[in-house]
Amino acid sequence: MAGIKEGIGALPGRVAVIYLTPAGGVLAERLERELPEKGIEVEVLPPTADPAGLVRGCWGRYEGLALIMAVGIAVRLIAPLLKSKWEDPGVVVVDEGGKFAVSLLGGHWGKGNSLTRLTASILGATPVVTTATDVQGRQAVDTLARGWGMRPVPRELVKRVNGAILRGERVVLYTEWALPERCRLPGMEVVPWRGDGAALAAAEGRPVLITSRLPQAALSGCLCLCPPSLAAGIGCKRGVSAAEVEEALNQALRRAGRRRESVAVLASHEAKVDEVGLLEVARKWGLTLVFFGAGVLGRILNENPGLADSEFVRQQMGVGGVCETAALAAVPVGELVLDKTRLGRVTVALAEAGLLWSESGLALRRI
Structure with a gap:
């Protein structure tokens, strides 16, 4: 099933490697070869006359940066771009001799520490991690x-x-x-x-x-x-605005007693794939947006006799219910925590997953 499958892993998904010298380029090539083996998408960016512009262009586009240069240069390049530990990428700095890999930024939330250790392992360098919990051998x-x-x-x-x-x-x-x-x-x-x-x-x-x-x-x-455990199933009138969808979601979450921060997925019928209001809310909230065909939704409806089943909706959409079935289709081993609720021109149902997975394949089960 599409939807909530994996939690965010310990390593960044996309990493930009930037170097300044030929010696640094040799190290960059090694990272380009070996980081993908760990599931990381890598882009190596060769030197330009404007290294500050190069780093600035990567900021916000990559989860991690590997800068092969002196720490002092790296600090000056990233300093104007810093926002907060929750927004900044993980940054590892490697000297061009490949002796040290220094976790410079975003050690925990930005996954900089894990990227540093992996980079050091690939290059045979010494990892330098200075966050207090790591120094004391504790997990933050x-x-x-x-x-x-x-x-x-x-x-x-x-x-x-x-x-x-x-x-x-x-x-x-x-x-x-x-x-x-x-x-x-x-x-x-x-x-x-x-x-x-x-x-x-x-x-x-x-x-x-x-x-x-x-x-x-x-x-x-x-x-x-x-936890990223909630899926919001959405049914709506054609042309519904993003403001209407957002207000309906907020009301639904309040009624269900659930947090907005746990919503991971918006789900609907495939006929809504071009619904601008849904697309805008998914982008604004940073959510995965998934659509299901009538066959998938109908199967879930048949397997769960208590779900809302409307003949009118069936005539319009090819299945008797959208929001509840879409919410359940988006979560593994899920259950509804809010039944179909009509809020203006939007219907919302909320389902919570019974399983979450980490990148390493460990399962987290709801008690």
């Missing part, structure tokens, strides 16, 4: 989140949780998902959670919560890691 909470495609909310609490991990303080992870043993942070307690706010209110230490649910009063001060 944002690294855990990034590996599964989870979004930390509120982001400012990430620093506090990582600080607690570094100080050896008690950190308790409450989760609606069965976290594999090998993915757990050393020293972090893991407690199954099924929506009980009172348990969090009484928690000692620093609580972290893996959930798609909207916050309750009891969750104040708790870092939430929002």
Whole structure:
């Protein structure tokens, strides 16, 4: 099935390699040959008279940059482009002798540390990683989140949780998902959670919560890691605006008590493939947009007798229901958390996946 299949992996998907000298070009060729073996799309960009412009043109287009040059030069080239740790790519700098690979930027969220270690392994270089959790041999909470495609909310609490991990303080992870043993942070307690706010209110230490649910009063001060587990199935009138779709989605999420940060997919009937309002919302929210034919949607309708089934919709679309069936088609082992809801000229249903996968193939199962 299309839709929610894999969480965001530990390595960047697209990497630009930039070098300045012939010696650097030799190293670039090695990276070009071997990085794709790890599933990374690589583009090597040869020297130009305007290296600053070259780096600027790559910024925002690649998840990672490998700069083969002196660290000082690299710092001057990227400095005007920096925005935040949540937006900047991972940057590794390699000296032209291939002796050191330095994680310069985006070590955790930008996957710079993992890119640095892989680059060093390929070139036979020494990896230089200076983030505090890595230096102490601990895993940062944002690294855990990034590996599964989870979004930390509120982001400012990430620093506090990582600080607690570094100080050896008690950190308790409450989760609606069965976290594999090998993915757990050393020293972090893991407690199954099924929506009980009172348990969090009484928690000692620093609580972290893996959930798609909207916050309750009891969750104040708790870092939430929002998994990419929700698919929104959409039915709509022809010519519906992006504002209408967005408002319907926001209302649907509030009714379901679910977070916008956990929505990963918009799904609809293939007849809506050119619906501008859907395309604009998917682009604005950074969502995958998938469309299914009447055959796929009809099969799901037949397998789930309780779904909305309208003869009028069948005459128009070739299947008796769109939003619920599309939402379920987009998630593996999913279930509806919001039935078909009509909101103006839009119908919305929300389904939550029962499985998520990491790039390494580990499964995360909802409890």
